[in-house]
Amino acid sequence: MDRKYFLLDKNYILKEAQLQKKSELLDFVIDEVKQSYLIFCNPLGIEDDTIVRIKSFRDNIANNLNNFYDSLAGIFRYKIGTNQLELLFDGESHYEKYLKDWDQTFRGWVNDFCRHERFLKAILEATVFCEGEHMALLADNRLKYFITNYFELKIYKYKGIINMKVA
Numbered sequence: 001m002d003r004k005y006f007l008l009d010k011n012y013i014l015k016e017a018q019l020q021k022k023s024e025l026l027d028f029v030i031d032e033v034k035q036s037y038l039i040f041c042n043p044l045g046i047e048d049d050t051i052v053r054i055k056s057f058r059d060n061i062a063n064n065l066n067n068f069y070d071s072l073a074g075i076f077r078y079k080i081g082t083n084q085l086e087l088l089f090d091g092e093s094h095y096e097k098y099l100k101d102w103d104q105t106f107r108g109w110v111n112d113f114c115r116h117e118r119f120l121k122a123i124l125e126a127t128v129f130c131e132g133e134h135m136a137l138l139a140d141n142r143l144k145y146f147i148t149n150y151f152e153l154k155i156y157k158y159k160g161i162i163n164m165k166v167a
Contacts, residue, residue: 010094011077017098018073025106026065030057033123036114057128064126064136068143071155075147076105078161119146 034054042051092100113119126139148154152164 010080013094014077014080014098014102015073017095018076018102021099021103021106022069025103026069028107029065029068029110029123030127032110032114033120034128037120037124040117041120054124054128059127064130064139065123065143067140068126068147071144071147072106072109073102074155074161075151075153076102078153113146113150116146116150118142122146 034057037054038045038051122139122142126136126143130136130139144155148164154162154164156162
């Protein structure tokens with residue numbers, strides 16, 4: 001990791017914590033989406049080819065969700081605010097605290113996201129039903145659109161994260 005500032009900057013510690021949790025949380029997203037889709041979109045439990053394909057999907061490599069994860073990680077760092085380390089009196093290191101906070105926040109967001117059918121379908125398109133680069137790109141764009149509307153934030157590659165202006 002390229003460090004430009006001092007090593008104990010809050011954002012560096014938080015980024016490292018987010019990177020460590022990445023594979024675990026992406027696996028959680030896939031499992032949660034599969035479960036939510038089966039509950040909300042197939043409440044009778046009818047087994048057709050689509051449902052069998054969703055249930056049998058075991059690929060835990062979620063490469064197509066990297067941009068989604070990185071966007072949520074950036075939004076989390078944006079929403080936390082300052083880069084000042086807070087005083088901790090419970091004996092926990094800042095790294096452990098950020099691991100726990102990020103894990104809880106991410107899981108909460110995903111649980112909220114799973115209430116939206118568009119999100120469920122975009123994740124399934126990016127993972128279970130992804131059959132090429134074009135399909136992955138479309139699913140990534142759907143996820144960007146979902147995040148933009150959900151948080152009312154616009155993520156720019158060079159400008160960073162900006163609040164959307166409501167007319």
